[in-house]
Amino acid sequence: MRKKYQWHIGAVFVTAAVILGALYYYGIFVGKKEQPAVYSVILYQNTNDEWSTLVEGTEQAEEDLDIDVNYVYLARDDTAQEQAAAVRREINAGSSGILLAPVDTEEVQNVLKSMYLKVPVLCVETGAGDDFPVLRTDDRAMGKAMGEAILKDMDSTGAQRRVAILTEYMGRDSVRLRYEGLTEALKEAKEPVIIEERARFHGDFSLGRFIKSVFYDAPPYLVTLDKYMTEQAAAAWTGYRQENEKNKLSCRIYGIGNTARTVNDLDNENIAALMYQNEFNMGYQGITYLTQKNRKKWLEENTAIRYRMVTKESLYEDENERLLFSNT
Amino acid sequence: MDYLKNKWNKLRTYVNRRELQFMLSVSFTLVALVGMAFIGAFLYQSYGKTAEEMMLNDNRQLINQVEINLNNYLRNMMRISDTMYYNVIKQVDMKTDDISQELDLLYEVNKDSLVSVACFSENGELISAAPVGSVKKNVDITEQSWFANARDKMENLHFSELHVQNIFENSNGRYYWVVSLSRGVELTTEGKMSGGILLVDMNFSGIRQIFTEINSRGLGYVYLVNSEGEIIYHPKQNLIFSNMLHENNVAASQYDDGVSEETFQGEERTVIVKTVGYTGWKIVSVTPKKELLQDFNSTKLMAVIIVILAVTLMVFANQFVAVRIAKPLKKLENSLKGIGVDSQPDIYMGGSVEIQHLGQTIRSMVDQLQRLTDDIVREQEEKRKSELDALQSQINPHFLYNTLDSIMWMIESERYEDAVAMVHSLGKLLRISLSKGKNIITVGDELQHARSYLDIQKYRYKNKFLSFFDIEEGIEKYRIIKLIIQPLLENAIYYGMEYMDGEGEIHIRAYTSGEDLFIEVEDNGLGMPQEQVDKLLTDDTETRSKGSGIGLKNVHQRIQLYFGSEYGLEITSEPDEKTIVRIHLPKTEETSPGEGGNRS
Numbered sequence: 055m056r057k058k059y060q061w062h063i064g065a066v067f068v069t070a071a072v073i074l075g076a077l078y079y080y081g082i083f084v085g086k087k088e089q090p091a092v093y094s095v096i097l098y099q100n101t102n103d104e105w106s107t108l109v110e111g112t113e114q115a116e117e118d119l120d121i122d123v124n125y126v127y128l129a130r131d132d133t134a135q136e137q138a139a140a141v142r143r144e145i146n147a148g149s150s151g152i153l154l155a156p157v158d159t160e161e162v163q164n165v166l167k168s169m170y171l172k173v174p175v176l177c178v179e180t181g182a183g184d185d186f187p188v189l190r191t192d193d194r195a196m197g198k199a200m201g202e203a204i205l206k207d208m209d210s211t212g213a214q215r216r217v218a219i220l221t222e223y224m225g226r227d228s229v230r231l232r233y234e235g236l237t238e239a240l241k242e243a244k245e246p247v248i249i250e251e252r253a254r255f256h257g258d259f260s261l262g263r264f265i266k267s268v269f270y271d272a273p274p275y276l277v278t279l280d281k282y283m284t285e286q287a288a289a290a291w292t293g294y295r296q297e298n299e300k301n302k303l304s305c306r307i308y309g310i311g312n313t314a315r316t317v318n319d320l321d322n323e324n325i326a327a328l329m330y331q332n333e334f335n336m337g338y339q340g341i342t343y344l345t346q347k348n349r350k351k352w353l354e355e356n357t358a359i360r361y362r363m364v365t366k367e368s369l370y371e372d373e374n375e376r377l378l379f380s381n382t
Numbered sequence: 383m384d385y386l387k388n389k390w391n392k393l394r395t396y397v398n399r400r401e402l403q404f405m406l407s408v409s410f411t412l413v414a415l416v417g418m419a420f421i422g423a424f425l426y427q428s429y430g431k432t433a434e435e436m437m438l439n440d441n442r443q444l445i446n447q448v449e450i451n452l453n454n455y456l457r458n459m460m461r462i463s464d465t466m467y468y469n470v471i472k473q474v475d476m477k478t479d480d481i482s483q484e485l486d487l488l489y490e491v492n493k494d495s496l497v498s499v500a501c502f503s504e505n506g507e508l509i510s511a512a513p514v515g516s517v518k519k520n521v522d523i524t525e526q527s528w529f530a531n532a533r534d535k536m537e538n539l540h541f542s543e544l545h546v547q548n549i550f551e552n553s554n555g556r557y558y559w560v561v562s563l564s565r566g567v568e569l570t571t572e573g574k575m576s577g578g579i580l581l582v583d584m585n586f587s588g589i590r591q592i593f594t595e596i597n598s599r600g601l602g603y604v605y606l607v608n609s610e611g612e613i614i615y616h617p618k619q620n621l622i623f624s625n626m627l628h629e630n631n632v633a634a635s636q637y638d639d640g641v642s643e644e645t646f647q648g649e650e651r652t653v654i655v656k657t658v659g660y661t662g663w664k665i666v667s668v669t670p671k672k673e674l675l676q677d678f679n680s681t682k683l684m685a686v687i688i689v690i691l692a693v694t695l696m697v698f699a700n701q702f703v704a705v706r707i708a709k710p711l712k713k714l715e716n717s718l719k720g721i722g723v724d725s726q727p728d729i730y731m732g733g734s735v736e737i738q739h740l741g742q743t744i745r746s747m748v749d750q751l752q753r754l755t756d757d758i759v760r761e762q763e764e765k766r767k768s769e770l771d772a773l774q775s776q777i778n779p780h781f782l783y784n785t786l787d788s789i790m791w792m793i794e795s796e797r798y799e800d801a802v803a804m805v806h807s808l809g810k811l812l813r814i815s816l817s818k819g820k821n822i823i824t825v826g827d828e829l830q831h832a833r834s835y836l837d838i839q840k841y842r843y844k845n846k847f848l849s850f851f852d853i854e855e856g857i858e859k860y861r862i863i864k865l866i867i868q869p870l871l872e873n874a875i876y877y878g879m880e881y882m883d884g885e886g887e888i889h890i891r892a893y894t895s896g897e898d899l900f901i902e903v904e905d906n907g908l909g910m911p912q913e914q915v916d917k918l919l920t921d922d923t924e925t926r927s928k929g930s931g932i933g934l935k936n937v938h939q940r941i942q943l944y945f946g947s948e949y950g951l952e953i954t955s956e957p958d959e960k961t962i963v964r965i966h967l968p969k970t971e972e973t974s975p976g977e978g979g980n981r982s
Contacts, residue, residue, distance in 0.1 A: 066695065314556070338624075
């Protein structure tokens with residue numbers, strides 16, 4: 055009996071010592087920060103600050119969620135294969151999730167399908183087929199809103215009812231959807247509008263010369279469906295206008311864009327109007343949803359990225375100012 | 383109430399029934415728990431308050447630091463404005479003098495914190511600006527809020543809301559967030575005074591830097607609002623502008639300086655507000671309560687675990703102490719259970735000094751009690767024996783008188799031989815009766831005594847009866863209590879023979895069986911019914927009218943007193959037939975210490 059009791063007491067004291075040791079360990083080392091999870095942002099990039107607003111969002115998420123974000127920017131005209139290689143490299147490096155702006159919807163879809171993806175991949179701005187969730191605005195509605203704005207301008211100015219559309223990068227479904235929305239709006243106009251699609255062919259001119267060639271036909275309206283194309287169109291138009299100053303040419307450019315260059319071109323009246331989506335939200339929510347491992351269906355039902363149209367007149371309105379001018 | 387009282391009584395009854403060990407253990411644990419609870423509550427309260435106070439002090443210091451830095455920054459801007467106004471604009475004539483050089487110089491010196499410095503006429507025309515630039519087409523300067531404010535209140539310095547600098551042509555694509563500091567100035571043109579506006583656009587990055595440094599330090603965050611609640615700086619400005627986050631900035635702008643408590647979107651927060659002099663801006667430090675007490679919570683968790691551990695250890699320690707205290711007492715109690723008159727158990731004397739002393743005392747008391755009991759028993763026995771001895775030693779004087787009378791009568795009638803024989807028998811009788819004061823004599827002597835007695839009685843009763851002795855050979859050596867056969871013979875003669883018409887017979891038999899010795903006296907007298915037989919050895923009312931006065935009951939008690947309750951007399955009788963009285967004794971040859979001895 056005595057022996058048994060002593061054994062019990064001993065056991066209790068040993069247990070107490072172990073617990074106190076654990077507490078000591080816990081108390082001493084609990085403050086030691088664990089290595090934060092790393093997420094990757096892989097973006098196609100044709101111009102320098104193409105994703106600056108989105109990156110502000112991902113950086114805010116990085117700070118709020120106490121994670122690390124690794125950024126991979128592709129060079130201009132990089133292919134889906136190269137983007138897939140970047141995805142593979144990031145996963146192998148221990149990335150916990152990939153935020154991806156696909157360079158081409160179908161091609162990226164095909165290469166991603168052939169890969170074993172052990173971490174979630176969330177597309178932004180452009181999708182990669184039905185298998186991958188995508189976080190973006192309603193591109194079709196945005197295109198349609200742009201078309202309606204052009205129609206309204208036609209009605210108010212009496213300008214010729216002719217619209218040239220630069221159909222570059224149609225491989226990205228975002229561009230294609232914007233195009234569909236735009237043409238839908240233009241086709242639904244009470245008075246018919248001539249839609250002129252302009253696309254480069256491989257081996258043709260450089261992009262600058264190609265766009266300049268569009269101006270030879272003096273389109274009263276030129277629409278670009280991609281930020282880079284908007285920048286290029288504005289630059290080409292500025293040059294073309296200066297070259298033909300005496301002719302008093304007029305071409306109102308409506309484009310997608312929120313880069314510093316496009317905003318500056320809008321401010322300097324080289325662009326008539328810009329459509330942009332809230333990329334800060336896209337970046338912030340994208341990383342947040344990656345960490346939460348939300349499924350595609352949940353994303354489709356619970357996310358909405360807003361878009362806005364801005365003109366020279368509304369550029370310095372509070373909301374546009376906040377979304378288009380970086381203050382970081 | 384009754385229910386509670388009932389429960390309380392039940393609890394008390396339950397507790398009272400429990401063992402000392404349980405009581406000690408529970409009492410110690412309860413006292414320790416209550417003590418720990420009080421200490422814990424006190425420490426919890428005081429530590430919680432201190433922790434909260436410390437956190438708030440830290441935040442106050444941070445916010446003071448922000449205010450100092452921000453004030454320095456703003457004073458620097460105001461100094462630039464003052465320098466430009468009092469040292470340049472007031473000293474020149476706008477018609478003849480060019481201030482652009484001074485503006486450029488001032489800008490160059492402060493360009494880290496400045497975006498632009500410009501002077502406008504009261505009509506909004508640009509007089510000069512640094513860096514050199516032209517006002518955008520279609521921009522009406524007079525509609526700018528900073529211009530209107532300065533024009534309306536010329537004497538004041540005006541700080542605008544945070545905005546993008548948008549009045550100058552911008553070909554490089556860089557846009558700056560600025561806070562515009564504007565003031566009304568007096569311009570001299572050809573000696574004539576006119577109004578104008580001096581604009582200093584402060585780079586927002588200077589303000590942001592002040593706050594970013596602070597926000598990277600303490601708990602919570604610090605933001606800046608103007609007097610209308612418009613956010614000038616917030617660490618999550620973009621989230622707020624994107625409507626993904628909301629801030630209680632408008633309410634905070636109405637708070638007085640100091641600490642306030644607020645609940646915003648279900649979250650309790652401590653807000654410290656400090657107004658920045660002159661601008662009316664407010665620096666707001668927000669610390670969610672849960673964050674404020676986060677460190678305290680982890681400490682609290684640790685404390686709770688330690689308390690639980692301590693309580694567990696205490697329970698075991700109390701149990702251990704209780705066992706150490708109660709176990710010796712329990713052993714002592716168990717050792718006392720067997721105490722009685724006939725038993726003297728081994729009393730436990732272990733445990734602490736006090737319990738050892740208690741055990742020793744009890745043992746001493748028990749020994750003493752035992753001794754006293756033994757003394758009492760011995761005294762009682764001796765008293766009883768003395769009484770019986772006194773009875774036994776009595777010789778019926780009547781018997782002696784009659785015997786002596788018979789001897790005298792024999793001598794007178796010249797029956798000298800008979801007289802001699804009778805005197806001889808009487809002498810033997812008296813000698814054995816005395817037996818040198820011994821109580822225990824041999825069976826041979828006792829039988830001799832019986833023979834002498836019968837011889838005398840035969841003379842007296844004129845051979846009215848016959849006596850027969852049937853004695854087992856070798857039985858004479860065994861021990862017997864003195865004078866126990868005589869009362870049996872006396873009864874046989876007086877009650878058996880006296881009323882008989884015919885020849886009476888008395889048979890005396892002595893024999894052994896196993897370890898027992900038996901002596902029987904049988905008469906063929908009147909006998910008696912069984913009811914009377916049953917009363918002979920028990921009935922206290924028995925009276926004797928004849929004989930020596932020593933009754934059967936006394937003989938029976940004497941035997942039992944000497945040899946134990948299994949021995950004594952056994953009587954069987956058949957009315958008109960016979961009566962047998964049997965003496966049952968142990969077969970002993972030597973006198974045991976308690977049984978012998980001289981009686982004086």
